[in-house]
Amino acid sequence: MTAMTLDGRALINGQRVAAASGAVFDCISPIDGRTLAQAARCAAQDIDLAVTVASKAFEDCRWRGKSPAQRKRVLIKFADLMLDNIESLALTETLDMGKPIQYARSVDVKGAANCIRWYGEAIDKVYGEVASTPDNALALVTQEPVGVVGIIVPWNYPMLMASWKIAPALAAGNSVVLKPSEKSPLTALRMAELALQAGIPAGVFNVVPGMGSEAGAPLALHMDVDCIAFTGSTRVGKQIHVMAGQSNLKRAWTELGGKSPNIVFEDCPDLDRAVEAAITGIFFNQGQSCNAPSRLLLQASIHDVFLEKALALVPKFAPANPLLPDTIMGALVDDVQMKTVLRYIDSGKAEGAKLLTGGEQVLAETGGCYVQPTIFTAVQEEMTIAREEIFGPVLAVQTFSDAAQAVRMANNSIYGLHAGVWTRDINKAHAVARALRVGTVHINQYDEDDITVPFGGYKQSGVGRDKSLHALDKYTETKTTWLRIDSPL
Numbered sequence: 213m214t215a216m217t218l219d220g221r222a223l224i225n226g227q228r229v230a231a232a233s234g235a236v237f238d239c240i241s242p243i244d245g246r247t248l249a250q251a252a253r254c255a256a257q258d259i260d261l262a263v264t265v266a267s268k269a270f271e272d273c274r275w276r277g278k279s280p281a282q283r284k285r286v287l288i289k290f291a292d293l294m295l296d297n298i299e300s301l302a303l304t305e306t307l308d309m310g311k312p313i314q315y316a317r318s319v320d321v322k323g324a325a326n327c328i329r330w331y332g333e334a335i336d337k338v339y340g341e342v343a344s345t346p347d348n349a350l351a352l353v354t355q356e357p358v359g360v361v362g363i364i365v366p367w368n369y370p371m372l373m374a375s376w377k378i379a380p381a382l383a384a385g386n387s388v389v390l391k392p393s394e395k396s397p398l399t400a401l402r403m404a405e406l407a408l409q410a411g412i413p414a415g416v417f418n419v420v421p422g423m424g425s426e427a428g429a430p431l432a433l434h435m436d437v438d439c440i441a442f443t444g445s446t447r448v449g450k451q452i453h454v455m456a457g458q459s460n461l462k463r464a465w466t467e468l469g470g471k472s473p474n475i476v477f478e479d480c481p482d483l484d485r486a487v488e489a490a491i492t493g494i495f496f497n498q499g500q501s502c503n504a505p506s507r508l509l510l511q512a513s514i515h516d517v518f519l520e521k522a523l524a525l526v527p528k529f530a531p532a533n534p535l536l537p538d539t540i541m542g543a544l545v546d547d548v549q550m551k552t553v554l555r556y557i558d559s560g561k562a563e564g565a566k567l568l569t570g571g572e573q574v575l576a577e578t579g580g581c582y583v584q585p586t587i588f589t590a591v592q593e594e595m596t597i598a599r600e601e602i603f604g605p606v607l608a609v610q611t612f613s614d615a616a617q618a619v620r621m622a623n624n625s626i627y628g629l630h631a632g633v634w635t636r637d638i639n640k641a642h643a644v645a646r647a648l649r650v651g652t653v654h655i656n657q658y659d660e661d662d663i664t665v666p667f668g669g670y671k672q673s674g675v676g677r678d679k680s681l682h683a684l685d686k687y688t689e690t691k692t693t694w695l696r697i698d699s700p701l
């Protein structure tokens with residue numbers, strides 16, 4: 213077996229480089245608190261260099277000048293290389309952010325590779341338009357790459373969140389400067405190396421690790437960045453829109469937080485499936501999923517039976533070392549996040565919610581960051597744990613009496629990302645789905661997901677959509693070209 217080396221240096225213009233200042237930061241594993249590697253602590257000077265390089269690559273057409281079919285071939289090769297490296301990528305992700313290794317493989321690496329392949333395959337099948345103009349004119353409506361795309365992503369699905377943005381941005385012919393989260397920068401750097409190996413020219417895809425305020429902000433403020441695509445918290449997302457406005461009015465797209473309601477009516481067609489989906493949905497990825505169904509809204513008549521079944525499933529999610537092949541619940545990303553989650557649990561208790569199960573840090577002797585799967589019942593709408601995104605394994609259970617109340621409670625949120633509806637009444641399902649102010653509604657399931665459908669939210673869950681052909685709109689400008697036709701006939 214060969215040892216795996218983790219290289220945390222930036223990747224700018226096809227080269228691995230240290231930050232200009234020489235500064236580094238530690239990449240710490242939440243499995244046991246061990247330092248895995250040091251990453252370049254990039255700041256304004258490094259961002260400036262990466263943007264300059266990316267602008268030059270855009271201007272000299274080394275990538276956008278390739279035909280869509282050529283870009284397709286390179287992206288498909290990039291996806292293949294991700295899969296060729298599945299073991300080392302999955303291991304790096306699990307070590308760096310604590311998710312179960314089986315999901316790092318099946319969800320993160322495979323999902324990212326699938327996304328890159330999908331946009332590669334799509335890009336030579338996208339057509340422009342000919343407008344319906346009078347006979348003496350021809351108007352072409354075409355999409356052109358926007359230029360330099362700055363991308364800032366979080367740590368919960370580092371490769372997947374990055375690929376949802378880099379794949380459509382690169383497919384459309386843009387240059388990219390990616391800032392991964394300081395909590396999980398290593399796989400993004402490896403992805404950029406694989407992209408180079410696949411044939412993406414140097415300078416087209418750059419990765420600059422660093423802190424949000426030191427590396428992310430200069431990217432969002434940069435005058436030569438044409439578009440900023442951000443996934444992260446609503447708090448920082450709002451700043452991204454401000455920074456876009458303060459600088460060059462770069463296009464700003466934000467995929468932000470959620471507090472997704474999962475509404476189960478008493479005529480739910482399959483209670484066992486609903487329980488499984490509710491519990492898996494909130495505890496998957498240690499609860500660190502933006503679309504996690506974190507508010508469970510139960511019709512009062514099924515409250516007790518539902519929770520009895522739910523409690524029976526909880527032991528399956530006992531936290532364990534995520535490197536073990538069967539683990540389904542690993543470590544939270546770091547100590548800071550763990551303490552945030554534990555503070556929310558304290559607030560639930562203090563505000564009068566009933567702790568049904570969990571609530572404690574566990575496996576502290578490992579030096580890692582593990583929290584029990586936690587369920588609160590008797591949660592009221594005004595409680596902090598019903599309103600704020602916890603981003604941890606904490607489920608808030610509320611009850612309702614009828615559909616109107618369920619919809620009102622579900623929509624009582626600053627967020628609008630996902631929602632679930634469980635009923636055998638197709639009328640009610642559609643009426644409720646229409647009334648929900650969210651980007652995605654799940655009816656009688658909660659886990660369907662596919663690269664073919666848009667992903668994003670209403671309200672403060674963000675602006676714009678990732679995935680599907682819709683995402684290409686974010687990374688392209690629409691151009692109209694008029695031509696006069698003088699008829700010689």
Ligand code: NAP
Binds near residue numbers: 447
């Ligand atoms: P975060 O604190 O907002 O950070 C996201 C990214 O922004 C990180 O790379 C961060 O860098 C950077 N950043 C922080 N401050 C910045 C600033 N002033 N200027 C520019 N960049 C800055 O979010 P997170 O804790 O990493 O991720 C969790 C959040 O992401 C949750 O709210 C979750 O719901 C959301 N999320 C949404 C989706 C979606 O599709 N809607 C998907 C996944 C996650 P540092 O890491 O260095 O701080």
Ligand code: MG
Binds near residue numbers: 239308395396
């Ligand atoms: Mg880490």
